[in-house]
Each structure stands twice: as structure tokens, then as C-alpha cells.
Amino acid sequence: MTQEELEREGAVATRTADAWVTIVWNDPVNLMSYVTHVFQTYFGLSRHDAEARMREVHEHGRSVLSTGGREKMEVDVQAMHGYGLWATLQRSGE
Amino acid sequence: MRGFQARGAAAVAELDDEERMVVARIVADVGLLLGGEQFGMADPGAQHARDADDEMDGIFAHLKGLEESLAEPDDPAVLRLLPSASRDDRDVADEFRRLTEGDLRDLKVARLRTMWEQLSEDGPEWEIDAAEAMPTAAALTDVRLVLASRLSLDTDEDADRLHGEIELATHALDTDADDDLGIDPERVWLGMLYQALTWLQESLVQYAMTAEDADE
Numbered sequence: 487m488t489q490e491e492l493e494r495e496g497a498v499a500t501r502t503a504d505a506w507v508t509i510v511w512n513d514p515v516n517l518m519s520y521v522t523h524v525f526q527t528y529f530g531l532s533r534h535d536a537e538a539r540m541r542e543v544h545e546h547g548r549s550v551l552s553t554g555g556r557e558k559m560e561v562d563v564q565a566m567h568g569y570g571l572w573a574t575l576q577r578s579g580e
Numbered sequence: 581m582r583g584f585q586a587r588g589a590a591a592v593a594e595l596d597d598e599e600r601m602v603v604a605r606i607v608a609d610v611g612l613l614l615g616g617e618q619f620g621m622a623d624p625g626a627q628h629a630r631d632a633d634d635e636m637d638g639i640f641a642h643l644k645g646l647e648e649s650l651a652e653p654d655d656p657a658v659l660r661l662l663p664s665a666s667r668d669d670r671d672v673a674d675e676f677r678r679l680t681e682g683d684l685r686d687l688k689v690a691r692l693r694t695m696w697e698q699l700s701e702d703g704p705e706w707e708i709d710a711a712e713a714m715p716t717a718a719a720l721t722d723v724r725l726v727l728a729s730r731l732s733l734d735t736d737e738d739a740d741r742l743h744g745e746i747e748l749a750t751h752a753l754d755t756d757a758d759d760d761l762g763i764d765p766e767r768v769w770l771g772m773l774y775q776a777l778t779w780l781q782e783s784l785v786q787y788a789m790t791a792e793d794a795d796e
Contacts, residue, residue: 514739515728517778519785520717527714527792563665564680568687570721572663575672 505578506559508552510571512543524569525551528562553578581776583783584708591713591787593706593780595699600706602773604699607692607719610726613658616689619696657729661688661722691719713788720781727774731767746771 510521518540525536529551542549551573552562559575566573582594595603608619662684665676695716698706708716733739749768 512736514733514736515724516721517782517785519782519789520721523714523785523789560665560676560679563676564684567663567665567680567684569718570661570725572660574664574666575676576666576669 504555505553506556506575507550507578508559508562508566508573508575509548510539510543510551510566510573512547513572516571518544521571524566524571528565528569581780583780584713584787585783586787586791587707589710591708591710591784591791593708593783594704595706596704599776600699600704603777604696606723606727606773607696607699610661610723611689611692611696613655613726614661614685614689614692616685616693619693620700655729657726660725660729688719688722691715692722695719708784710788710791713784713791717781717784717788720777720784724774724777724781727770727777731770731774742767742771743775746775 521543522533522536522540525531525539526533529536531539539549539551551566552559556575556577563573563575581596581599584591584593586592611619662677662681664673665680666672694712698708728739731738731742733742745763746768749763749765750772
């Protein structure tokens with residue numbers, strides 16, 4: 487996925503000026519079961535939804551896991567880094 | 581080595597003495613890499629542990645290169661443990677690092693220290709309370725990230741290739757073939773350690789998921 491496509495996706499997610507997104511990126515180390523369980527426990531997703539996001543990360547290289555203000559996204563990215571997942575934040579419309 | 585299995589409100593794995601020492605050593609190395617103090621230095625039993633370490637020199641020889649590379653401040657393994665929070669916005673990345681890096685380092689070092697202390701106890705069992713399952717799985721992830729960086733596992737294909745190389749090397753060992761496979765023995769050794777930790781972590785995550793399903 488190119489940066490341009492990512493940005494378009496962010497723009498679709500929300501058009502609010504102060505909205506940011508947390509993106510989790512694929513890596514060859516993290517286990518599918520582990521990523522699913524982290525998404526379930528941290529983002530409060532059902533097993534089904536958490537697995538769908540995990541597959542998106544694994545197959546498409548990334549997934550948007552949360553949307554909100556920059557400070558909240560920093561908290562989410564910090565939590566993901568705490569779990570050893572690679573996450574980034576960006577303005578959703580960029 | 582036996583993977584984690586449920587026993588009461590805990591998960592229990594079994595590692596023999598050599599396995600415990602190897603895992604404890606790499607855990608301590610990752611703690612040092614993150615800027616933590618040497619685990620166990622204030623411990624009166626540490627001398628005993630160091631004596632035992634000397635006997636393990638042959639095994640640990642393969643970790644030497646890892647330890648040396650860890651000392652570098654711009655080590656890619658550190659970057660993998662404390663990654664950038666933005667791919668292209670330097671201000672966002674710098675601000676995030678300023679706000680969170682200290683806390684993330686402390687969290688990771690504390691988890692590694694707990695794991696090291698558990699592995700430094702006597703006996704083959706490694707017991708983890710249900711509530712500690714995910715923090716321990718996260719600490720195992722950090723150790724695996726460092727090994728993966730050392731093994732240059734950047735893509736899923738790299739990981740598959742490593743798996744193939746190890747199969748080839750162990751098959752050659754089993755059949756006493758002395759063909760030169762062109763595979764670095766240190767790479768095979770670190771790769772096997774990586775695979776063992778992957779397998780242990782998988783059993784622990786399966787335990788955590790099953791335990792949570794049972795609660796619902």
C-alpha cells in the first residue's frame with residue numbers, strides 16, 4: 487500500500503481536522519495469536535473483529551486500529567510499542 | 581522443554597537447567613540493551629550463577645556477537661524495541677519519543693527482570709500467574725525482536741527462509757552428513773533459540789486465550 491492510498495484511507499476514516507489515526511504495521515516476528523489477543527484485550531474487540539484486524543495487518547501490511555485526538559493516539563501507540571507491535575500515528579486527513 | 585499448560589490459576593512450562601540458563605542469559609542481555617542494570621548483581625547467589633556461566637562458555641560463545649552489537653547506540657534492535665511513532669513526520673516521532681521512551685524502557689526492563697528472576701529459581705518448572713501471562717508474552721516478544729534483528733528477519737519470507745536453513749542444518753546433523761551447507765553455525769544456533777522462544781510464547785498465548793474464554 488502506498489502512502490497516497492494510506493492517506494486516502496485516513497481521509498475516509500474521518501474528515502475532522504483534529505482527528506488522528508493509530509496504524510499497526512506487519513512484522514515477521516509477532517505471532518498471529520498474540521496480535522489477535524492484544525487487539526482483543528487492549529482495544530476491547532471481539533475475537534472475530536480482532537482476528538479480522540490481525541489478518542488485515544498480516545495480509546495488507548497495516549490496519550487502522552483507532553481514531554481520535556493526537557494525545558489519545560499517542561497513548562494507543564505507546565501501548566502497542568509496549569506489546570512489541572510496531573504502530574505509528576498520523577493525522578487522518580494527511 | 582515443555583510448553584505452557586494450565587495448572588490451577590497458573591501456566592506452567594518446563595525447561596531443563598541448560599535451557600533455563602540460555603534463556604535467562606538472553607533475557608538479561610536484552611535488559612542491558614535497554615539500559616537496565618545487570619540483572620542479579622546485588623544477589624548473593626550471583627557468584628554461583630557466574631561460576632555456572634563459565635561452564636556454559638561453549639554454548640554462550642554464540643551470544644558474544646549479539647552482546648557486542650547490542651552496545652551500539654544506534655543498534656537496529658533497540659529501534660525495533662522502541663520504534664519510531666511516525667514514518668515520515670520527524671516532529672511527531674521526536675515528540676512521541678520524548679514523551680514515552682523513558683516509560684517504555686522502564687516497562688520493558690521491569691518485565692525482563694521479572695522473567696529473569698523466575699528463570700533463576702531452582703527446578704525445572706517455570707510458573708506464571710494467569711494475570712502475568714500477557715506481560716510475560718510481551719517480554720518474550722521483546723527478546724524475539726532482538727534475535728530477529730540479529731538474524732535480519734525483516735519480512736515474512738526471511739522468517740520462512742530461516743526455518744528452511746535450520747531444517748537443513750539439523751537434518752545434516754542427524755544424518756552426520758559433512759557436506760558444507762554454507763550455513764553459519766551461529767545463525768543456526770540463534771535461529772533455534774528464536775524458534776524455541778516462539779514456540780514457548782505461542783503456548784503461553786494459547787493459555788491466555790483459553791483462560792479468558794473460560795472466564796466469559
